[in-house]
Amino acid sequence: MTDVLACHDLHKSFGLTHALRGASLSVNAGEVLAVMGPSGSGKSTLLQCLAGILTPDTGAVTLDGMRVDLLGDHRRTRLRRMIFGFVFQFGQLVSELPVAENIALPLMLAGGRRRAALSAARDWLPRLGLEGLHDRLPGDLSGGQAQRVAIARALIAGPRVLFADEPTGALDSVAADQVMEVLMDEVRAQGTCVLMVTHEPRVAAYADRTVTVRDGRVVHPARGREAVL
Numbered sequence: 001m002t003d004v005l006a007c008h009d010l011h012k013s014f015g016l017t018h019a020l021r022g023a024s025l026s027v028n029a030g031e032v033l034a035v036m037g038p039s040g041s042g043k044s045t046l047l048q049c050l051a052g053i054l055t056p057d058t059g060a061v062t063l064d065g066m067r068v069d070l071l072g073d074h075r076r077t078r079l080r081r082m083i084f085g086f087v088f089q090f091g092q093l094v095s096e097l098p099v100a101e102n103i104a105l106p107l108m109l110a111g112g113r114r115r116a117a118l119s120a121a122r123d124w125l126p127r128l129g130l131e132g133l134h135d136r137l138p139g140d141l142s143g144g145q146a147q148r149v150a151i152a153r154a155l156i157a158g159p160r161v162l163f164a165d166e167p168t169g170a171l172d173s174v175a176a177d178q179v180m181e182v183l184m185d186e187v188r189a190q191g192t193c194v195l196m197v198t199h200e201p202r203v204a205a206y207a208d209r210t211v212t213v214r215d216g217r218v219v220h221p222a223r224g225r226e227a228v229l
């Protein structure tokens with residue numbers, strides 16, 4: 001099997017809330033997977049367990065067959081920085097830093113030199129339709145521009161897996177399409193796996209495959225049928 005990332009029978013509770021109740025999922029090499037499902041069904045919890053942000057109570061998470069849920073905090077943080085990229089609903093850009101510095105951050109955190117990192121960041125701008133915006137502050141960008149900056153930041157260090165939680169949730173449909181088009185161009189070019197939570201069918205339609213989370217479990221669509229929304 002060519003699973004890059006997988007989880008088996010995950011359970012996760014927050015106090016009395018049993019958020020994940022036996023969730024299993026695998027993402028193949030180069031695959032773009034959309035995760036849909038009702039609000040509160042456990043989508044974000046599942047994504048965060050797979051990304052090593054949360055530790056499941058029981059169950060296994062593997063990256064290239066290695067149990068990452070068993071790693072200590074330090075090694076998991078390193079793994080997140082080196083192997084994963086993240087995009088959330090509200091870009092979470094650093095508001096005091098101009099666009100190019102925001103995009104360059106992962107390279108600098110990985111020990112890259114500032115000049116080279118900023119130069120690499122500037123190279124990303126035209127690819128994402130952001131030419132000329134390198135010295136703008138996040139507060140001066142539209143929502144769609146901010147999400148494209150967040151995508152550049154998430155991808156600049158060449159992650160194996162991109163995690164996106166409602167990446168277009170704050171955007172209108174025109175801006176959402178622009179964001180998805182640049183995201184798909186870049187991940188296809190780099191062969192990056194994507195695990196994308198969305199409640200919008202038009203966004204899920206960009207994915208290779210859609211699964212649905214219900215009551216803390218992953219429901220796989222019947223073979224040969226459209227995904228059940």
Ligand code: ADP
Pocket residue numbers: 014015017018019037038039040041042043044045046
């Ligand atoms: P979704 O992303 O599908 O909307 P979540 O994974 O965010 O769902 O949440 C699943 C359930 O777990 C919900 O009932 C939610 O209220 C609860 N939950 C999620 N995160 C926390 C938390 N940090 N503390 C307490 N409850 C939480």
Ligand code: MG
Pocket residue numbers: 043044045
């Ligand atoms: Mg959520």
